[in-house]
Amino acid sequence: MIKKILIGISLFTYVYSQTDISNQLSVRYGDSDNDYNYSEIYLDTKLSLNREDYRLESILTFEVSDPPEIGLNANGLDRYLFGFYNDKLSFEVGDIYQTWGRGLLLNQLNFQNLDFDTGSKGLGMQFDYEGKTLNIIMGDTNSRKSTTVLGNYDPRVPNYFIDQFIYGADFSLDIAKFNIGAAFLLVDEEEKSLSHTLTNVRIDKSHQSGEFFMSVINKVSEKDSGDLEIFYPEKDGGGVYLSNTNYFKDWALTSSYRKFTIDVNNPVIRDNIVDNYGQALDLQRSPSGFYQHTFRLLSRNSKEVNLNDEVGVEIQLLGPINDNTNISVNYMKSSSSKQWYNGSGVLIGDWFSDKNSFLPSSRQGSYPFEEIFIELSGYNPQGNIFYKVGMDFQDQVFNVLSNSGEVKSFEITESFTLPFLVNIAVNPLWNVEVQLELQKLKTGFDTTIISDIDGIEDNYSFNSLLSEEYQKNLFLALSANYNQKWSFNLSHESTNSDESLLDNGQDESFDSSNDWNSLSLAYKFNSDHMLELFYGSIRGGLDCTNGVCRYIQAFDNGIRIDYSRNLD
Amino acid sequence: MYRLFFLFLSISTLFSQTNFPNSKVQLIDNRSTNLHSLTSEVSFVSFWATWCIPCIKEIDKLNKFIDDYENVSVILINEDKPGDKAKVKSFIRSRKYPVDDNYHIVFDFDKKLSRQFSAQPIPLTLILKDNKVIYRKRGFYLGDEVELKKQLDKALND
Numbered sequence: 085m086i087k088k089i090l091i092g093i094s095l096f097t098y099v100y101s102q103t104d105i106s107n108q109l110s111v112r113y114g115d116s117d118n119d120y121n122y123s124e125i126y127l128d129t130k131l132s133l134n135r136e137d138y139r140l141e142s143i144l145t146f147e148v149s150d151p152p153e154i155g156l157n158a159n160g161l162d163r164y165l166f167g168f169y170n171d172k173l174s175f176e177v178g179d180i181y182q183t184w185g186r187g188l189l190l191n192q193l194n195f196q197n198l199d200f201d202t203g204s205k206g207l208g209m210q211f212d213y214e215g216k217t218l219n220i221i222m223g224d225t226n227s228r229k230s231t232t233v234l235g236n237y238d239p240r241v242p243n244y245f246i247d248q249f250i251y252g253a254d255f256s257l258d259i260a261k262f263n264i265g266a267a268f269l270l271v272d273e274e275e276k277s278l279s280h281t282l283t284n285v286r287i288d289k290s291h292q293s294g295e296f297f298m299s300v301i302n303k304v305s306e307k308d309s310g311d312l313e314i315f316y317p318e319k320d321g322g323g324v325y326l327s328n329t330n331y332f333k334d335w336a337l338t339s340s341y342r343k344f345t346i347d348v349n350n351p352v353i354r355d356n357i358v359d360n361y362g363q364a365l366d367l368q369r370s371p372s373g374f375y376q377h378t379f380r381l382l383s384r385n386s387k388e389v390n391l392n393d394e395v396g397v398e399i400q401l402l403g404p405i406n407d408n409t410n411i412s413v414n415y416m417k418s419s420s421s422k423q424w425y426n427g428s429g430v431l432i433g434d435w436f437s438d439k440n441s442f443l444p445s446s447r448q449g450s451y452p453f454e455e456i457f458i459e460l461s462g463y464n465p466q467g468n469i470f471y472k473v474g475m476d477f478q479d480q481v482f483n484v485l486s487n488s489g490e491v492k493s494f495e496i497t498e499s500f501t502l503p504f505l506v507n508i509a510v511n512p513l514w515n516v517e518v519q520l521e522l523q524k525l526k527t528g529f530d531t532t533i534i535s536d537i538d539g540i541e542d543n544y545s546f547n548s549l550l551s552e553e554y555q556k557n558l559f560l561a562l563s564a565n566y567n568q569k570w571s572f573n574l575s576h577e578s579t580n581s582d583e584s585l586l587d588n589g590q591d592e593s594f595d596s597s598n599d600w601n602s603l604s605l606a607y608k609f610n611s612d613h614m615l616e617l618f619y620g621s622i623r624g625g626l627d628c629t630n631g632v633c634r635y636i637q638a639f640d641n642g643i644r645i646d647y648s649r650n651l652d
Numbered sequence: 653m654y655r656l657f658f659l660f661l662s663i664s665t666l667f668s669q670t671n672f673p674n675s676k677v678q679l680i681d682n683r684s685t686n687l688h689s690l691t692s693e694v695s696f697v698s699f700w701a702t703w704c705i706p707c708i709k710e711i712d713k714l715n716k717f718i719d720d721y722e723n724v725s726v727i728l729i730n731e732d733k734p735g736d737k738a739k740v741k742s743f744i745r746s747r748k749y750p751v752d753d754n755y756h757i758v759f760d761f762d763k764k765l766s767r768q769f770s771a772q773p774i775p776l777t778l779i780l781k782d783n784k785v786i787y788r789k790r791g792f793y794l795g796d797e798v799e800l801k802k803q804l805d806k807a808l809n810d
Contacts, residue, residue: 104671108770134671183761186734263682290682327738336742371735378703402746468794470709509794565793611789630733650770
């Protein structure tokens with residue numbers, strides 16, 4: 085018996101001497117006057133056995149939430165992964181997240197704060213051999229969304245579910261300083277009698293003075309009508325993305341061009357994610373297209389690349405002005421691939437289209453978007469003050485309501501934003517940060533009734549979606565950190581024009597407040613062990629994480645408690 | 653299920669992660685390599701992204717003093733999305749990050765390293781000695797570089 089115990093202890097000690105275990109615990113609670121309540125517990129448990137020539141790993145993620153901040157209630161094991169890794173092979177079973185190339189065909193993501201998860205439960209493999217890489221994936225992908233197309237819309241609770249079985253492979257190899265890749269992915273949506281075939285080729289070249297990248301994609305979607313006498317045509321779409329970077333000493337100029345026409349639809353059905361069976365899949369992500377803003381007000385104006393129908397260019401110049409200051413100048417322009425117009429003055433009816441040129445159009449019937457963003461960042465000569473200051477202009481047509489010979493009506497947004505941030509290390513104990521953002525925004529309907537009578541001018545009108553023609557927004561945040569332990573934050577946001585005109589008492593998610601104030605206090609027990617208490621209100625709006633955006637409702641006059649601990 | 657949940661929690665707290673994995677990664681010049689080929693006796697590792705202001709501040713400060721630590725390897729693990737690869741390269745070039753045989757930028761596009769180290773929210777900074785994590789820090793405020801230098805000195809002198 086003693087012998088068995090000793091052998092057992094020896095084995096246990098041997099295994100665990102090479103085993104790492106870590107956990108991350110996160111507990112979140114929120115309660116507000118507008119029923120934005122949640123309570124969530126997450127635990128990530130990771131165990132890995134590290135040997136000289138291979139590694140075994142398991143990740144288990146538990147979630148207990150009732151309700152979560154966003155998404156559906158959960159109680160138990162949410163995700164798992166078991167993996168084997170060595171120099172040439174990786175083999176995974178469980179929740180797989182793969183990215184092929186730069187993600188145009190496959191880029192699986194998990195953003196808890198947006199309830200966006202496009203991972204697959206199944207198998208994933210990667211083989212590497214002398215500059216050649218083969219990726220294989222097979223599994224079930226279950227993603228979900230909130231959409232106004234269906235009833236019971238709630239920005240926090242999904243009402244549209246997508247279940248797919250995916251399988252495919254990606255191969256890339258290095259040839260003479262080029263990296264060339266090709267991939268295919270087959271996607272079945274059994275419940276909808278729908279199948280998609282995606283193919284991609286790409287080329288990547290880095291050199292001393294810059295880099296070049298090109299990716300081309302094709303997507304074919306077929307829907308089986310079954311016993312119904314409905315004909316669903318095959319939808320064949322595609323896209324191309326090009327980017328080129330050149331270095332001039334310490335300066336870098338990056339320019340990119342994209343044309344995506346995966347599922348081109350007229351203005352009436354364009355945003356219908358439920359019925360347009362040819363649309364791009366959530367597990368596809370376009371390479372860079374728009375600037376990813378970190379400032380609060382600008383982030384709310386963020387734009388996502390539309391893989392279904394978009395032509396766009398992006399130019400970015402980055403460089404140092406002097407040893408302490410950097411500048412970034414960005415220009416972005418996009419539009420749909422076609423200009424849409426209707427035959428008569430009615431708001432609904434038949435829609436026709438003209439193809440635009442290969443460049444983005446400025447014509448209002450083409451959903452034009454244009455942005456210029458300039459940012460300076462740097463330090464004072466002593467290095468204890470960091471600042472960031474910017475200037476942003478945006479001009480966008482959101483929606484084409486009518487574009488006929490008699491009436492032209494477009495939903496538009498124009499904005500001008502000045503963001504500023506300064507961070508000061510006052511002394512070795514105190515650190516203070518101030519963030520100030522000012523924004524002037526116009527959003528509403530631009531309508532022109534065209535006169536066909538000589539001597540009578542066209543009748544132009546603008547109907548704001550807000551209670552004022554120009555919305556003036558202010559965001560101010562002050563934070564102080566003491567000794568890397570205590571953090572104190574105060575934030576104030578105000579507007580002269582709320583969303584009450586949009587509301588009509590129909591939808592509780594519209595916020596009729598004009599100012600939002602909050603304060604929070606956080607204590608760090610150590611670097612990975614923190615408790616934060618929050619009281620106040622947060623304005624709702626678009627929340628974007630790494631190119632994925634979602635509308636988040638306001639949090640009105642409530643408390644939040646966040647506790648997180650890394651249990652190493 | 654709650655029992656299972658708390659059983660895992662209890663067992664797991666008894667052990668700690670110390671090893672830095674020898675995972676295969678892609679470098680900024682598109683080459684693939686194993687992480688252990690980039691580390692030295694003492695290494696400085698940071699998870700960062702171009703949109704993360706505290707990360708940029710930390711790296712700017714690191715770049716001011718890292719020349720004094722010839723024997724320390726720097727590995728900056730980038731958490732931008734794969735489509736931003738060109739922008740990351742431009743960013744590094746324009747901010748004069750001293751990429752060389754001892755200063756590496758690696759991509760973590762599939763987020764495997766991020767998941768393994770629970771790196772979100774970033775920055776997460778690790779100091780390694782003989783490929784074992786001996787110091788771990790999340791977040792960065794101006795002035796924190798003093799503590800980072802102290803930890804590097806300690807790792808080199810221990």
